[in-house]
Amino acid sequence: MDYARFNYVAQPGDGVTNFFPAIGEYDEWAIKWGYTYFPDKDSPEAVEEVLDEWVKEKADDPAYFYGRQSGAKIDPRSQNEDLGNDAVKASEYGLANLKRIMPDLMEWTFRENETYEELQEIYEQLIGQWYRYMGHVTKNVGGVYENYKTYDQEGPVYEPVSEEKQKAAMNFLTENAFATPEWMINEEILSRIEHAGILDRIRKFQENVLNDLMHPQRLARLLEGEALYGDGTYSALTMMDDLREGVWSEIYRGQNIDPYRRNLQRAYLERMEYLSDNELGSMSDNFKEYYGWTEVDVSQSDIRAIVREALNMLQNDVGVALRRNTNRETSIHLEDVLYRIEKILDKEE
Numbered sequence: 626m627d628y629a630r631f632n633y634v635a636q637p638g639d640g641v642t643n644f645f646p647a648i649g650e651y652d653e654w655a656i657k658w659g660y661t662y663f664p665d666k667d668s669p670e671a672v673e674e675v676l677d678e679w680v681k682e683k684a685d686d687p688a689y690f691y692g693r694q695s696g697a698k699i700d701p702r703s704q705n706e707d708l709g710n711d712a713v714k715a716s717e718y719g720l721a722n723l724k725r726i727m728p729d730l731m732e733w734t735f736r737e738n739e740t741y742e743e744l745q746e747i748y749e750q751l752i753g754q755w756y757r758y759m760g761h762v763t764k765n766v767g768g769v770y771e772n773y774k775t776y777d778q779e780g781p782v783y784e785p786v787s788e789e790k791q792k793a794a795m796n797f798l799t800e801n802a803f804a805t806p807e808w809m810i811n812e813e814i815l816s817r818i819e820h821a822g823i824l825d826r827i828r829k830f831q832e833n834v835l836n837d838l839m840h841p842q843r844l845a846r847l848l849e850g851e852a853l854y855g856d857g858t859y860s861a862l863t864m865m866d867d868l869r870e871g872v873w874s875e876i877y878r879g880q881n882i883d884p885y886r887r888n889l890q891r892a893y894l895e896r897m898e899y900l901s902d903n904e905l906g907s908m909s910d911n912f913k914e915y916y917g918w919t920e921v922d923v924s925q926s927d928i929r930a931i932v933r934e935a936l937n938m939l940q941n942d943v944g945v946a947l948r949r950n951t952n953r954e955t956s957i958h959l960e961d962v963l964y965r966i967e968k969i970l971d972k973e974e
Contacts, residue, residue, distance in 0.1 A: 791859035799871035845921035876946035
């Protein structure tokens, strides 16, 4: 990953600071590595020896780290549109900016005698950026650092993301992906760009984050991390416990469940049903390396046992919450939840 530098130049008279990408340390080093002429070296092997030494000199400097460019990006440091090694902190800053922008969109997109087309476009871009932040953070859960090395370099090539970072990522997703994003629900904007749609828009984005988090390959990496490294890693069981408590927090706090969260909770059940019924799809061996493919036989792994336990625990907790709740919308939702859980569990027998 290139830790790019940016210069800022104020244009005369515009009062605006403009940012232009500039060449950084990694760029300069890569040019040197690729284009240096060695007139005193009499063979390719001699040149290669010098280049290898240059690589080793910078191996532990994060400014020169460049992650593998792949489809799946199992290393959370190697992501599109993400420079840095702490996606949680970066995304917290990014979300603060989005929340700052949203209230001013009406004023900033105002054009005399124009429709609200630009307002709609920018509003949708803001939501899309929120979704990208959620994806950056999700990569930490079940993530694996890839530090490519040769035999004469110390340390492992593959190393799981620390338990602390994975736990922080789950907390972030609970608070920012799965909690109803009230800042998006701006009635002043929505009433000018659509007759309906926000309920389903949020459902789709939250469902995508949820499905990505509970992907069989991610669960497989969590299981393998625990098998290899023991109690010092973030386990699949712990992740599923944290997820259940976050997505279903209302039943543990005695709260009513709003329409956005009801949608999310049904999406959770549908993903659990998927994990109970389906195997991992296939992919050509030629592409597996590029996509960071993690092989797993779902039915013979611990995944379905973990899913069944989570559903049994949820079934009991929903039953308790239903007996306490008096809100009509919440009660019929919880009754439906019990019905859906029963159907999933019955199919497994």
